[in-house]
Amino acid sequence: MRAMTDTTAIAPPPAPQTESASGSRFGDATGLKNMQQLIQLRWIAVVGQVATILVVHFGFGIRLPLDQMLAVLAGLAAFNAASQLRWRIPRDVTNTELFIALLVDVGMLTAQLYLSGGAANPFVFLYLLQVIIAAVLLESWSTWTMVGVTIACFAGLALFSEPLPLSTDPGQGLFRPYVVGMLICFALVAALLVVFITRISRILRGRDARLADLRQRAAEEEHIVRMGLLASGAAHELGTPLATLAVILGDWRHLPHFTSDPELLEEVIEMEAQVKRCKTILSGILLSAGEARGENSEETTVSTFLDDLVEEWRTTRAANSFAYENRFGHDLPMVSDSALKQMICNVLDNALEASPQWVGLTAAHDGDALTLTVSDVGPGFAPEMLAQFGKPYQSSKGRPGGGLGLFLVVNVARTLGGSVTARNRPEGGAVVTLTLPLAAITLEEDDEENDGHRP
Structure with a gap:
């Protein structure tokens, strides 16, 4: 990975x-x-x-x-x-x-x-x-x-x-009461100033670090907004020609010239499938840019959502070996969120690209959170990439725009109130852990009474 x-x-x-x-x-x-x-x-x-x-x-x-x-x-x-x-x-x-x-x-x-x-x-x-x-x-x-x-x-x-x-007798020297009082007062003020200024400086440095983190988050959110605008523009520009192609190919399927030739008909059907796939890819781009479509959401449970996601991912990816273990153990209701689905698939895709021979996914119930652990046996993360984990364009793939997948994963998880961590395995490979609060992804009892949708 x-x-x-x-x-x-x-x-x-x-x-x-x-x-x-x-x-x-x-x-x-x-x-x-x-x-x-x-x-x-x-x-x-x-x-x-x-x-x-x-x-x-x-x-x-x-x-x-x-x-x-x-x-x-x-x-x-x-x-x-x-x-x-x-x-x-x-x-x-x-x-x-x-x-x-x-x-x-x-x-x-x-x-x-x-x-x-x-x-x-x-x-x-x-x-x-x-x-x-x-x-x-x-x-x-x-x-x-x-x-x-x-x-x-x-x-x-x-x-x-x-x-x-x-007493003002100069012969007493340092032992004159006034001088002793001045000495004690000076030492007290000096000591307190050193202690307070040192601590205040440390607090200021901590505050500066927090402000820097907030500025970084603001910059990342602005980056996501720009990506969303670009994705929306691309979807609008490409949506019309793809719809036109879909209509034309649908008409071709009924023309005698194609129906009489099975080989040509098969090619037309394949072209229709590829156009449909292009539409799906455009939807995925919109999801990655943060424009999840609510009309595709449906009520399900956490375990069912994970099982269906894994089944779909397994059938559409060429993984030599995929180990999936669902230890969640609670059948809590939730809405099948396409953005959440895309986020998990991004992590799995990243692991598969680094480790085609084996990828593992474990789901567990950890307190009030859903914990998803994705493991692989690839080369792992470079130290400098671990230090900049989740930042845009941090990738070893060497292609323009690389590194956006995990950047979007981290930001989607943060929007849900969760977190994403990464580490290298001692025996080789890498592990990415997604921790998502159940309150952000599951339905409450009064939500179920409203047709499974949040108020």
Whole structure:
């Protein structure tokens, strides 16, 4: 057969969408994930502040208003506990909600700094961390508002708070309380920035990869649309002359000149058969281009559909040996879809071309999916073809337009919500596995009451 992580870091917000009354909603789980990260960071801040207050008060002998500072911490812990309960159930998180959560953090930090030296407190530079988090998580207007709020808080602390009696003796060197506080604040901000920026970069790379995959899918769908237009044009152009030939050949069959000559009559009948086959090929081209004709659909079952498909394929192909095993085991109703039939036949044809001596097909019921495994004993896939499996024009057949069969197979399966995988067998040959969700191909009970057609 031929050419065919979880992270807990704070994630950047997606592109802004249409704003609702409460702010712009994120289209995925990024907003909720960011809010949960803020909750985790707030618990770390509560523990860190308790430790810092106790060390400064009892270790350095610097008198702090413990009752007031611990009351602020109790308020922060209560707010965080309420937030954790609120955001335990998955739901959308707006930019405004994230902004309010960060404003609460800034307010609590300002209260603690006011009670412990104001602008002279070395931990005042934690405001920068709040601004950086806002720049990562929030929209532009929210970030600039946060910048203004933190500047106002810093200015207010400088104007209204009273500095702590800290030692300024230069002989203490590194052990001066202010220098120790600055060192701890610098190390904390630097470490958090390294951790967050590294994780955010990894998330951005993952997002870029997903966007690249979406762009690739869009390009493939556009390619299919172009193929469908070309196929439709060809069908319209060739349909009329083929119909004319069919009428002429039908008339010839009744002319005395042909009826009196068995050999000529046989040739006319053969020509009629070939014209009919050309019409069938045109229909197949339309199906491959995604223009399945619903008028040919009929109600059947999964097992019957597969058995009939295999019987028709076996009688029209010159396979030396074909092994078919139907292990589906459930007689579920479905509609005989010509596009699905064409997709399976494309995989079988590709296997037969690579391995005329033997082709195998196994059908199985795997959970809520139908699994079709096509095997052969041919040369298998080249590594570069496996890496580009399902991409258009990836073929080793060396002819123009090659490689479209599996490309269409992959896209039809993806349209049904399924998948197609390929691998080489250790003993030689290749295996292509089609996994199709039963919900996409079978009929539900209420569908059967409507003459077997989906509503």
